[in-house]
Amino acid sequence: xxxxxxxxxxxxxxxxxxxxxxxxxxxxxxxxxxxxxxxxxxxxxxxxxxxxxxxxxxxxxxxxxxxxxxxxxxxxxxxxxxxxxxxxxxxxxxxxxxxxxxxxxxxxxxxxxxxxxxxxxxxxxxxxxxxxxxxxxxxxxxxxxxxxxxxxxxxxxxxxxxxxxxxxxxxxxxxxxxxxxxxxxxxxxxxxxxxxxxxxxxxxxxxxxxxxxxxxxxxxxxxxxxxxxxxxxxxxxxxxxxxxxxxxxxxxxxxxxxxxxxxxxxxxxxxxxxxxxxxxxxxxxxxxxxxxxxxxxxxxxxxxxxxxxxxxxxxxxxxxxxxxxxxxxxxxxxxxxxxxxxxxxxxxxxxxxxxxxxxxxxxxxxxxxxxxxxxxxxxxxxxxxxxxxxxxxxxxxxxxxxxxxxxxxxxxxxxxxxxxxxxxxxxx
Ligand code: PLP
Numbered sequence: 001x002x003x004x005x006x007x008x009x010x011x012x013x014x015x016x017x018x019x020x021x022x023x024x025x026x027x028x029x030x031x032x033x034x035x036x037x038x039x040x041x042x043x044x045x046x047x048x049x050x051x052x053x054x055x056x057x058x059x060x061x062x063x064x065x066x067x068x069x070x071x072x073x074x075x076x077x078x079x080x081x082x083x084x085x086x087x088x089x090x091x092x093x094x095x096x097x098x099x100x101x102x103x104x105x106x107x108x109x110x111x112x113x114x115x116x117x118x119x120x121x122x123x124x125x126x127x128x129x130x131x132x133x134x135x136x137x138x139x140x141x142x143x144x145x146x147x148x149x150x151x152x153x154x155x156x157x158x159x160x161x162x163x164x165x166x167x168x169x170x171x172x173x174x175x176x177x178x179x180x181x182x183x184x185x186x187x188x189x190x191x192x193x194x195x196x197x198x199x200x201x202x203x204x205x206x207x208x209x210x211x212x213x214x215x216x217x218x219x220x221x222x223x224x225x226x227x228x229x230x231x232x233x234x235x236x237x238x239x240x241x242x243x244x245x246x247x248x249x250x251x252x253x254x255x256x257x258x259x260x261x262x263x264x265x266x267x268x269x270x271x272x273x274x275x276x277x278x279x280x281x282x283x284x285x286x287x288x289x290x291x292x293x294x295x296x297x298x299x300x301x302x303x304x305x306x307x308x309x310x311x312x313x314x315x316x317x318x319x320x321x322x323x324x325x326x327x328x329x330x331x332x333x334x335x336x337x338x339x340x341x342x343x344x345x346x347x348x349x350x351x352x353x354x355x356x357x358x359x360x361x362x363x364x365x366x367x368x369x370x371x372x373x374x375x376x377x378x379x380x381x382x383x384x385x386x387x388x389x390x391x392x393x394x395x396x397x398x399x400x401x402x403x404x405x406x407x408x409x410x411x412x413x414x415x416x417x418x419x420x421x422x423x424x425x426x427x428x
Pocket of ligand 1: 116117145146147211239266
């Protein structure tokens with residue numbers, strides 16, 4: 001396949017947009033080469049500016065769980081747009097999607113809509129701090145909660161010391177309030193509680209990590225976090241931006257039967273439009289302005305186009321009793337097929353999967369946290385990525401990303417993908 005026009009468009013973009021992209025991972029820096037420019041997409045396929053058709057395993061990094069240009073969502077957006085695109089005033093749509101989301105997710109009484117997953121997590125943290133009257137939070141190395149300052153933190157010099165900024169522009173003061181723990185390591189979290197008694201407002205976690213490849217929680221880990229939070233008066237925040245409305249109607253909370261205190265959403269909840277949300281029981285949500293002291297706002301929050309898209313998406317998922325079983329079955333089929341093909345080679349690999357989130361790591365040892373994810377062979381991944389791209393298959397341009405399976409994928413698409421992986425694996 002040729003990507004000449006994409007390369008030219010990227011060169012043009014680089015002149016006027018930093019790095020040619022509006023979000024860094026799109027730039028292909030981790031795999032080399034230049035990004036593919038999309039012209040349009042339908043169902044399981046992307047069509048690029050060079051006229052290539054690609055089977056899409058990223059699906060806008062998660063939102064397009066029913067495939068691209070899903071008609072009910074597209075039609076709802078078109079119809080809403082004709083009636084005005086933003087008012088800065090309440091609409092009945094907002095109440096409708098709020099009520100539906102609350103009916104699908106366990107343990108939440110109220111939900112507030114924002115414009116991105118970043119905003120949802122940032123606001124969840126502020127709310128937790130306001131509610132508990134404490135400053136510090138615990139996050140896990142390798143988990144991503146968006147690009148707000150409190151989350152752009154790396155581990156400090158010791159396990160129980162403060163984090164340090166991992167981007168210029170994040171202040172040392174901010175970093176001091178974010179404590180870093182290792183994913184799947186309860187002992188490490190307990191140490192942080194011991195070293196910071198009465199100071200930790202919240203633990204924020206991706207209940208299934210999706211930003212260091214896919215890393216499921218080991219048995220007892222989420223339960224242990226719940227217990228530590230209860231014992232210490234700390235709120236447990238599930239960042240379900242990836243997992244929400246993807247792993248089950250009620251997300252990871254439902255799948256693992258663990259209740260979080262605050263839940264952050266993004267991606268699927270917006271049906272492909274810019275939407276995030278955070279939700280909790282009344283006691284916590286009533287701390288928010290205008291009824292409570294914690295300020296949070298947004299000119300475009302609850303935007304009618306975004307709400308119309310999200311509402312159609314949630315209705316489709318809520319009305320389809322088999323959707324999550326179907327997604328799980330398709331992804332399990334893909335996993336089995338990839339294993340068969342990789343087993344025919346000498347490649348060392350680990351595949352992690354939860355429901356329709358899956359990732360392939362080129363290392364034989366279990367991938368359970370950021371350290372083990374970082375052991376993957378990036379050179380092999382790069383060749384794997386470009387080999388698949390040449391076969392018309394689009395996976396994330398980074399070894400640290402999860403693949404998102406969409407219901408629009410047919411078993412023929414999956415077979416074609418598995419066959420292509422077989423051919424590419426032999427060249428690695
Ligand atoms: N939380 C998680 C788990 C994510 O994966 C992401 C984005 O990938 C975010 C938060 C941030 O969401 P957004 O990119 O919509 O700001």
